[in-house]
Amino acid sequence: xxxxxxxxxxxxxxxxxxxxxxxxxxxxxxxxxxxxxxxxxxxxxxxxxxxxxxxxxxxxxxxxxxxxxxxxxxxxxxxxxxxxxxxxxxxxxxxxxxxxxxxxxxxxxxxxxxxxxxxxxxxxxxxxxxxxxxxxxxxxxxxxxxxxxxxxxxxxxxxxxxxxxxxxxxxxxxxxxxxxxxxxxxxxxxxxxxxxxxxxxxxxxxxxxxxxxxxxx
Amino acid sequence: xxxxxxxxxxxxxxxxxxxxxxxxxxxxxxxxxxxxxxxxxxxxxxxxxxxxxxxxxxxxxxxxxxxxxxxxxxxxxxxxxxxxxxxxxxxxxxxxxxxxxxxxxxxxxxxxxxxxxxxxxxxxxxxxxxxxxxxxxxxxxxxxxxxxxxxxxxxxxxxxxxxxxxxxxxx
Numbered sequence: 001x002x003x004x005x006x007x008x009x010x011x012x013x014x015x016x017x018x019x020x021x022x023x024x025x026x027x028x029x030x031x032x033x034x035x036x037x038x039x040x041x042x043x044x045x046x047x048x049x050x051x052x053x054x055x056x057x058x059x060x061x062x063x064x065x066x067x068x069x070x071x072x073x074x075x076x077x078x079x080x081x082x083x084x085x086x087x088x089x090x091x092x093x094x095x096x097x098x099x100x101x102x103x104x105x106x107x108x109x110x111x112x113x114x115x116x117x118x119x120x121x122x123x124x125x126x127x128x129x130x131x132x133x134x135x136x137x138x139x140x141x142x143x144x145x146x147x148x149x150x151x152x153x154x155x156x157x158x159x160x161x162x163x164x165x166x167x168x169x170x171x172x173x174x175x176x177x178x179x180x181x182x183x184x185x186x187x188x189x190x191x192x193x194x195x196x197x198x199x200x201x202x203x204x205x206x207x208x209x210x211x212x213x214x215x216x217x
Numbered sequence: 218x219x220x221x222x223x224x225x226x227x228x229x230x231x232x233x234x235x236x237x238x239x240x241x242x243x244x245x246x247x248x249x250x251x252x253x254x255x256x257x258x259x260x261x262x263x264x265x266x267x268x269x270x271x272x273x274x275x276x277x278x279x280x281x282x283x284x285x286x287x288x289x290x291x292x293x294x295x296x297x298x299x300x301x302x303x304x305x306x307x308x309x310x311x312x313x314x315x316x317x318x319x320x321x322x323x324x325x326x327x328x329x330x331x332x333x334x335x336x337x338x339x340x341x342x343x344x345x346x347x348x349x350x351x352x353x354x355x356x357x358x359x360x361x362x363x364x365x366x367x368x369x370x371x372x373x374x375x376x377x378x379x380x381x382x383x384x385x386x387x388x
Contacts, residue, residue: 001285008281012270078266081246085262086285086329216247 001088002096009100013066015108022104025065026112032058033116044121051120052130052181056174058116059109059134063141064166068159070101070149071211080211090208094146098203102142110134126181129189133177136189140173140196143203150207154214218381220364222332225355225375228368230383236368237264239383240337243366258364261331263339267322269310275321276306279328288328296327300350315342323354334358334365340373348373 015023036054037047071094074080083093110131117127148165152158172195180188220226228236241247244260269278279302283293297303300320305313313321319342326334339351355365356376367373 004281004284008270073271076266077271078264078268081244081262081264081266082268082282082325084246085244085260085331087259 002092005088005093005096006100009097010104013070013100013104022066022108025062025105026108028065029058029062029109030112030116032061033119037119047121048123048126051117051122052126053178054120055113055116055122055130056133056137056178059138060141060167060170060174062109063105063145063170064163066101066105067145067149067152067162067166070097070145071207072149072153072158075153075211075214081215090211091204094150094207094211095204098142098146098200101145102139105142106134106138109138129181129186132186133180133189133192136193137173137177137196140192140199141170143196143199144169147199147203147206147210150210150214153211220366222362222364223359223377225359225365225367225378227373227375227378227380228366228383229370229380231370234383236370236383237337240264240335240366240368243333244335256333258332259329260333260335261326261329262335262337263319263322263326264337265341267310267318268325269318269321271311272309274307275302275310275313278310279306279321279324282325283328286328286330288330293328296324299327299354300324316344316347319343320347320350323351327354332363334363334367336365336367336369338369339367340369340371 013021015021015026033055036051040046040050080090080093084090113127113131113134117130122130144166148162148169151165152162155161173192176188176195177192180186180192218226228239230236238247240262242249243254243256244262245254246262268282269275270281279293279297288296297306300323302317302320302324305317305321310318310321319339323339334355336351336355340348343351352374355367358365359376365375367375367378
Protein backbone atom coordinates (compact mmCIF):
# COMPACT_ATOMS: atom_id res chain seq x y z
CA UNK A 1 0.00 0.00 0.00
CA UNK A 2 2.81 2.39 0.96
CA UNK A 3 4.68 1.39 -2.19
CA UNK A 4 1.67 2.24 -4.38
CA UNK A 5 1.26 5.62 -2.71
CA UNK A 6 4.97 6.32 -3.13
CA UNK A 7 4.86 5.33 -6.79
CA UNK A 8 1.92 7.65 -7.48
CA UNK A 9 3.56 10.54 -5.61
CA UNK A 10 6.84 10.06 -7.47
CA UNK A 11 5.12 9.98 -10.86
CA UNK A 12 3.39 13.24 -9.97
CA UNK A 13 6.46 14.97 -8.55
CA UNK A 14 9.34 13.86 -10.74
CA UNK A 15 10.16 15.87 -13.90
CA UNK A 16 7.38 15.27 -16.40
CA UNK A 17 4.73 14.94 -13.71
CA UNK A 18 2.17 17.45 -12.51
CA UNK A 19 3.04 20.83 -14.06
CA UNK A 20 6.64 19.95 -14.87
CA UNK A 21 7.51 18.27 -11.58
CA UNK A 22 10.81 19.24 -9.98
CA UNK A 23 12.54 20.18 -13.24
CA UNK A 24 11.58 23.85 -13.02
CA UNK A 25 12.82 24.33 -9.42
CA UNK A 26 16.14 22.76 -10.46
CA UNK A 27 16.52 25.03 -13.46
CA UNK A 28 15.69 27.92 -11.15
CA UNK A 29 18.42 26.75 -8.76
CA UNK A 30 20.95 26.70 -11.60
CA UNK A 31 19.75 30.06 -12.86
CA UNK A 32 20.36 31.66 -9.44
CA UNK A 33 23.84 30.09 -9.27
CA UNK A 34 24.51 31.41 -12.75
CA UNK A 35 23.22 34.88 -11.97
CA UNK A 36 25.47 35.43 -8.97
CA UNK A 37 28.85 35.60 -10.80
CA UNK A 38 27.29 38.05 -13.25
CA UNK A 39 26.19 40.25 -10.37
CA UNK A 40 29.41 40.30 -8.30
CA UNK A 41 31.96 39.98 -11.10
CA UNK A 42 34.50 37.32 -12.03
CA UNK A 43 36.67 37.64 -8.90
CA UNK A 44 37.52 33.95 -8.33
CA UNK A 45 38.57 34.41 -4.71
CA UNK A 46 35.38 36.25 -3.76
CA UNK A 47 33.26 33.65 -5.59
CA UNK A 48 35.08 30.80 -3.86
CA UNK A 49 34.60 32.38 -0.44
CA UNK A 50 30.87 33.12 -0.87
CA UNK A 51 29.87 30.48 -3.43
CA UNK A 52 28.88 27.79 -0.91
CA UNK A 53 26.46 30.18 0.79
CA UNK A 54 24.97 31.16 -2.56
CA UNK A 55 24.33 27.50 -3.36
CA UNK A 56 22.54 27.14 -0.03
CA UNK A 57 20.36 30.20 -0.60
CA UNK A 58 19.58 29.05 -4.14
CA UNK A 59 18.59 25.61 -2.84
CA UNK A 60 16.32 27.22 -0.25
CA UNK A 61 14.61 29.43 -2.82
CA UNK A 62 14.21 26.51 -5.21
CA UNK A 63 12.58 24.50 -2.41
CA UNK A 64 9.77 27.06 -2.25
CA UNK A 65 8.69 26.60 -5.86
CA UNK A 66 7.06 23.14 -5.75
CA UNK A 67 5.14 23.79 -2.51
CA UNK A 68 1.82 25.01 -3.94
CA UNK A 69 1.21 21.78 -5.83
CA UNK A 70 2.60 19.40 -3.22
CA UNK A 71 -0.59 18.90 -1.23
CA UNK A 72 -3.34 21.26 -2.33
CA UNK A 73 -4.39 19.56 -5.63
CA UNK A 74 -4.99 16.31 -3.73
CA UNK A 75 -6.99 18.10 -1.07
CA UNK A 76 -9.16 19.79 -3.72
CA UNK A 77 -9.71 16.57 -5.64
CA UNK A 78 -10.73 14.67 -2.53
CA UNK A 79 -7.81 12.22 -2.66
CA UNK A 80 -7.21 12.53 1.10
CA UNK A 81 -10.94 11.86 1.72
CA UNK A 82 -10.78 8.69 -0.34
CA UNK A 83 -7.58 7.57 1.41
CA UNK A 84 -9.13 8.22 4.84
CA UNK A 85 -12.14 6.07 3.89
CA UNK A 86 -9.70 3.28 3.09
CA UNK A 87 -8.13 3.58 6.53
CA UNK A 88 -5.00 5.39 5.32
CA UNK A 89 -4.43 8.28 7.69
CA UNK A 90 -3.25 11.72 6.63
CA UNK A 91 -0.06 11.10 8.60
CA UNK A 92 0.86 8.07 6.50
CA UNK A 93 -0.08 9.82 3.27
CA UNK A 94 2.06 12.82 4.21
CA UNK A 95 5.04 10.71 5.34
CA UNK A 96 5.00 9.09 1.92
CA UNK A 97 4.55 12.49 0.26
CA UNK A 98 7.55 13.83 2.19
CA UNK A 99 9.72 10.91 1.10
CA UNK A 100 8.59 11.32 -2.50
CA UNK A 101 9.21 15.06 -2.36
CA UNK A 102 12.73 14.48 -1.07
CA UNK A 103 13.45 11.76 -3.65
CA UNK A 104 12.19 13.90 -6.49
CA UNK A 105 14.15 16.95 -5.36
CA UNK A 106 17.34 16.19 -3.42
CA UNK A 107 19.24 13.75 -5.69
CA UNK A 108 18.72 16.01 -8.70
CA UNK A 109 19.69 19.03 -6.61
CA UNK A 110 22.94 17.35 -5.61
CA UNK A 111 23.71 16.61 -9.25
CA UNK A 112 22.91 20.21 -10.17
CA UNK A 113 25.25 21.36 -7.41
CA UNK A 114 28.20 20.13 -9.50
CA UNK A 115 27.78 22.64 -12.35
CA UNK A 116 26.72 25.30 -9.84
CA UNK A 117 29.95 24.74 -7.86
CA UNK A 118 31.94 25.00 -11.09
CA UNK A 119 30.26 28.33 -11.91
CA UNK A 120 31.13 29.64 -8.45
CA UNK A 121 34.69 28.22 -8.62
CA UNK A 122 34.36 26.16 -5.42
CA UNK A 123 37.32 23.87 -4.74
CA UNK A 124 37.00 20.15 -4.05
CA UNK A 125 36.87 20.56 -0.31
CA UNK A 126 34.19 23.26 -0.47
CA UNK A 127 32.15 21.15 -2.87
CA UNK A 128 32.35 18.18 -0.50
CA UNK A 129 31.15 20.28 2.44
CA UNK A 130 28.27 21.77 0.42
CA UNK A 131 27.20 18.35 -0.87
CA UNK A 132 27.30 16.73 2.58
CA UNK A 133 25.52 19.73 4.09
CA UNK A 134 22.77 19.58 1.47
CA UNK A 135 22.44 15.84 1.97
CA UNK A 136 21.91 16.46 5.68
CA UNK A 137 19.72 19.53 5.25
CA UNK A 138 17.40 18.60 2.38
CA UNK A 139 15.30 16.06 4.35
CA UNK A 140 14.54 18.91 6.74
CA UNK A 141 13.65 21.19 3.84
CA UNK A 142 11.34 18.49 2.46
CA UNK A 143 9.70 18.12 5.89
CA UNK A 144 9.15 21.88 6.24
CA UNK A 145 7.86 21.93 2.67
CA UNK A 146 5.24 19.23 3.27
CA UNK A 147 4.18 20.83 6.57
CA UNK A 148 3.71 24.25 4.98
CA UNK A 149 2.05 22.85 1.87
CA UNK A 150 -0.49 21.09 4.10
CA UNK A 151 -1.04 24.21 6.21
CA UNK A 152 -1.64 26.47 3.22
CA UNK A 153 -3.51 23.88 1.13
CA UNK A 154 -6.97 25.17 1.93
CA UNK A 155 -6.06 28.83 1.66
CA UNK A 156 -6.43 31.26 -1.20
CA UNK A 157 -3.10 32.84 -2.09
CA UNK A 158 -1.32 30.03 -0.29
CA UNK A 159 1.55 30.03 -2.80
CA UNK A 160 2.92 33.41 -1.74
CA UNK A 161 2.34 32.63 1.92
CA UNK A 162 4.23 29.33 1.76
CA UNK A 163 7.41 31.08 0.64
CA UNK A 164 7.12 33.54 3.45
CA UNK A 165 6.61 30.72 5.97
CA UNK A 166 9.35 28.44 4.68
CA UNK A 167 12.21 30.92 4.95
CA UNK A 168 12.17 31.55 8.72
CA UNK A 169 11.59 27.86 9.48
CA UNK A 170 14.55 26.92 7.30
CA UNK A 171 16.93 29.36 8.99
CA UNK A 172 18.37 26.81 11.49
CA UNK A 173 19.20 24.37 8.69
CA UNK A 174 20.78 27.19 6.72
CA UNK A 175 22.83 28.46 9.66
CA UNK A 176 24.37 25.08 10.43
CA UNK A 177 24.45 23.75 6.87
CA UNK A 178 26.02 26.82 5.28
CA UNK A 179 27.95 27.54 8.49
CA UNK A 180 29.81 24.26 8.11
CA UNK A 181 31.63 25.85 5.16
CA UNK A 182 33.59 28.11 7.50
CA UNK A 183 34.40 25.42 10.05
CA UNK A 184 37.31 23.01 9.92
CA UNK A 185 35.24 20.01 11.09
CA UNK A 186 31.84 18.54 10.22
CA UNK A 187 29.93 19.52 13.38
CA UNK A 188 27.77 21.98 11.42
CA UNK A 189 26.66 19.27 9.03
CA UNK A 190 25.81 16.99 11.95
CA UNK A 191 23.70 19.67 13.58
CA UNK A 192 21.90 20.38 10.29
CA UNK A 193 21.22 16.65 10.06
CA UNK A 194 19.90 16.58 13.62
CA UNK A 195 17.50 19.46 12.89
CA UNK A 196 16.41 17.65 9.74
CA UNK A 197 15.58 14.51 11.68
CA UNK A 198 13.49 16.42 14.23
CA UNK A 199 11.58 18.12 11.42
CA UNK A 200 11.07 14.84 9.55
CA UNK A 201 9.62 13.27 12.70
CA UNK A 202 7.31 16.22 13.32
CA UNK A 203 6.07 17.16 9.84
CA UNK A 204 3.60 14.32 9.11
CA UNK A 205 1.72 14.95 12.36
CA UNK A 206 1.58 18.73 11.97
CA UNK A 207 0.59 18.33 8.32
CA UNK A 208 -2.03 15.68 9.10
CA UNK A 209 -3.66 17.91 11.68
CA UNK A 210 -3.64 20.77 9.15
CA UNK A 211 -5.38 18.66 6.51
CA UNK A 212 -8.07 17.52 8.94
CA UNK A 213 -8.60 21.12 10.00
CA UNK A 214 -8.88 22.20 6.35
CA UNK A 215 -11.43 19.45 5.74
CA UNK A 216 -13.63 20.50 8.62
CA UNK A 217 -13.29 24.21 7.90
CA UNK B 218 -32.27 5.90 12.71
CA UNK B 219 -30.54 2.68 11.72
CA UNK B 220 -29.92 0.93 8.41
CA UNK B 221 -29.54 -2.81 8.09
CA UNK B 222 -27.92 -4.73 5.20
CA UNK B 223 -30.05 -4.35 2.09
CA UNK B 224 -31.44 -0.96 3.12
CA UNK B 225 -31.31 2.19 1.08
CA UNK B 226 -31.94 5.67 2.36
CA UNK B 227 -32.66 8.78 0.36
CA UNK B 228 -31.52 11.90 2.21
CA UNK B 229 -33.68 14.67 0.79
CA UNK B 230 -33.93 18.39 1.33
CA UNK B 231 -33.17 21.73 -0.29
CA UNK B 232 -29.63 23.05 -0.92
CA UNK B 233 -27.70 24.01 2.18
CA UNK B 234 -29.77 21.96 4.63
CA UNK B 235 -26.79 19.70 5.44
CA UNK B 236 -27.07 16.65 3.18
CA UNK B 237 -23.38 16.70 2.30
CA UNK B 238 -22.39 17.28 5.93
CA UNK B 239 -24.49 14.29 6.98
CA UNK B 240 -22.88 12.10 4.33
CA UNK B 241 -19.40 13.21 5.42
CA UNK B 242 -20.24 12.60 9.08
CA UNK B 243 -21.42 9.08 8.15
CA UNK B 244 -18.10 8.51 6.40
CA UNK B 245 -16.13 9.74 9.42
CA UNK B 246 -14.71 12.75 7.55
CA UNK B 247 -16.49 15.28 9.76
CA UNK B 248 -17.18 15.18 13.46
CA UNK B 249 -20.85 15.51 14.43
CA UNK B 250 -21.74 18.54 16.53
CA UNK B 251 -24.06 16.32 18.57
CA UNK B 252 -25.02 12.67 18.39
CA UNK B 253 -23.06 9.61 17.38
CA UNK B 254 -22.59 7.46 14.31
CA UNK B 255 -21.62 3.82 14.44
CA UNK B 256 -21.13 1.66 11.42
CA UNK B 257 -19.95 -1.86 10.81
CA UNK B 258 -17.96 -2.26 7.64
CA UNK B 259 -16.13 0.07 5.30
CA UNK B 260 -17.80 3.01 3.65
CA UNK B 261 -17.23 4.16 0.08
CA UNK B 262 -17.88 7.75 -0.89
CA UNK B 263 -18.98 9.22 -4.21
CA UNK B 264 -19.20 12.99 -4.17
CA UNK B 265 -18.51 15.88 -6.53
CA UNK B 266 -14.74 15.28 -6.33
CA UNK B 267 -13.68 12.35 -8.50
CA UNK B 268 -10.24 12.03 -6.80
CA UNK B 269 -8.67 11.09 -10.13
CA UNK B 270 -5.44 12.77 -11.23
CA UNK B 271 -6.51 15.26 -13.93
CA UNK B 272 -3.38 14.97 -16.06
CA UNK B 273 -3.31 11.15 -16.19
CA UNK B 274 -5.19 9.08 -18.75
CA UNK B 275 -8.39 7.76 -17.20
CA UNK B 276 -7.18 4.17 -17.30
CA UNK B 277 -4.06 4.93 -15.26
CA UNK B 278 -5.91 7.18 -12.82
CA UNK B 279 -8.39 4.36 -12.15
CA UNK B 280 -5.58 1.81 -11.93
CA UNK B 281 -4.12 3.62 -8.91
CA UNK B 282 -7.31 3.15 -6.89
CA UNK B 283 -7.84 -0.34 -8.28
CA UNK B 284 -4.38 -1.39 -7.12
CA UNK B 285 -4.95 0.24 -3.73
CA UNK B 286 -8.26 -1.62 -3.40
CA UNK B 287 -6.64 -4.83 -4.69
CA UNK B 288 -9.16 -5.22 -7.53
CA UNK B 289 -8.44 -8.14 -9.86
CA UNK B 290 -7.99 -7.61 -13.59
CA UNK B 291 -11.32 -9.15 -14.55
CA UNK B 292 -13.22 -7.13 -11.96
CA UNK B 293 -11.46 -3.98 -13.18
CA UNK B 294 -12.60 -4.60 -16.75
CA UNK B 295 -16.07 -5.51 -15.59
CA UNK B 296 -16.41 -2.26 -13.62
CA UNK B 297 -15.17 -0.22 -16.58
CA UNK B 298 -17.54 -1.93 -18.97
CA UNK B 299 -20.37 -1.52 -16.49
CA UNK B 300 -19.84 2.23 -16.31
CA UNK B 301 -19.35 2.44 -20.11
CA UNK B 302 -15.85 3.90 -19.92
CA UNK B 303 -14.20 1.45 -22.36
CA UNK B 304 -13.59 4.04 -25.06
CA UNK B 305 -12.33 6.74 -22.69
CA UNK B 306 -9.41 4.97 -21.01
CA UNK B 307 -6.73 6.86 -22.97
CA UNK B 308 -8.31 10.28 -22.46
CA UNK B 309 -6.72 12.43 -19.73
CA UNK B 310 -9.15 12.93 -16.88
CA UNK B 311 -9.15 16.72 -17.30
CA UNK B 312 -10.78 16.40 -20.75
CA UNK B 313 -13.70 14.32 -19.47
CA UNK B 314 -17.13 15.85 -19.07
CA UNK B 315 -18.84 16.14 -15.69
CA UNK B 316 -20.97 13.08 -16.36
CA UNK B 317 -18.02 11.05 -17.58
CA UNK B 318 -16.03 11.95 -14.46
CA UNK B 319 -19.01 10.89 -12.37
CA UNK B 320 -19.09 7.53 -14.14
CA UNK B 321 -15.32 7.17 -13.61
CA UNK B 322 -15.81 7.84 -9.89
CA UNK B 323 -18.54 5.21 -9.97
CA UNK B 324 -16.06 2.69 -11.40
CA UNK B 325 -13.71 3.57 -8.52
CA UNK B 326 -16.58 3.09 -6.06
CA UNK B 327 -17.45 -0.33 -7.52
CA UNK B 328 -13.83 -1.42 -7.18
CA UNK B 329 -13.70 -0.46 -3.52
CA UNK B 330 -16.16 -3.27 -2.78
CA UNK B 331 -17.36 -1.62 0.43
CA UNK B 332 -20.63 -2.72 2.04
CA UNK B 333 -21.74 0.86 2.73
CA UNK B 334 -22.17 3.32 -0.12
CA UNK B 335 -22.39 7.01 0.62
CA UNK B 336 -23.50 8.82 -2.52
CA UNK B 337 -23.58 12.60 -2.40
CA UNK B 338 -25.66 14.05 -5.26
CA UNK B 339 -24.76 11.13 -7.54
CA UNK B 340 -27.18 12.26 -10.25
CA UNK B 341 -25.58 15.66 -10.83
CA UNK B 342 -24.29 15.99 -14.36
CA UNK B 343 -25.51 12.58 -15.48
CA UNK B 344 -27.72 11.98 -18.52
CA UNK B 345 -30.85 9.83 -18.25
CA UNK B 346 -28.85 6.69 -19.05
CA UNK B 347 -26.39 7.56 -16.30
CA UNK B 348 -29.21 8.09 -13.82
CA UNK B 349 -30.66 4.70 -14.76
CA UNK B 350 -27.19 3.17 -14.29
CA UNK B 351 -26.86 4.60 -10.77
CA UNK B 352 -30.34 3.37 -9.80
CA UNK B 353 -29.55 -0.05 -11.23
CA UNK B 354 -26.20 -0.30 -9.43
CA UNK B 355 -27.67 0.79 -6.10
CA UNK B 356 -30.47 -1.78 -6.50
CA UNK B 357 -27.91 -4.52 -7.17
CA UNK B 358 -25.73 -3.38 -4.28
CA UNK B 359 -28.65 -3.52 -1.84
CA UNK B 360 -29.86 -6.86 -3.23
CA UNK B 361 -26.41 -8.24 -2.39
CA UNK B 362 -26.80 -7.07 1.20
CA UNK B 363 -25.16 -3.67 0.92
CA UNK B 364 -26.31 -0.38 2.39
CA UNK B 365 -26.72 2.77 0.34
CA UNK B 366 -27.26 6.31 1.59
CA UNK B 367 -28.07 8.65 -1.27
CA UNK B 368 -28.20 12.40 -0.72
CA UNK B 369 -30.01 14.10 -3.56
CA UNK B 370 -32.35 17.01 -4.05
CA UNK B 371 -33.73 15.23 -7.10
CA UNK B 372 -36.15 12.33 -6.89
CA UNK B 373 -34.33 9.03 -7.19
CA UNK B 374 -35.78 5.55 -7.49
CA UNK B 375 -34.24 3.18 -4.96
CA UNK B 376 -35.32 -0.30 -3.87
CA UNK B 377 -37.48 -0.44 -0.69
CA UNK B 378 -35.91 2.76 0.46
CA UNK B 379 -36.83 5.14 3.20
CA UNK B 380 -36.71 8.88 2.82
CA UNK B 381 -34.94 11.00 5.37
CA UNK B 382 -36.38 14.44 4.74
CA UNK B 383 -33.94 16.77 6.50
CA UNK B 384 -36.31 19.80 6.76
CA UNK B 385 -38.45 17.64 9.13
CA UNK B 386 -35.55 17.66 11.57
CA UNK B 387 -34.72 21.36 11.31
CA UNK B 388 -34.93 23.32 14.54
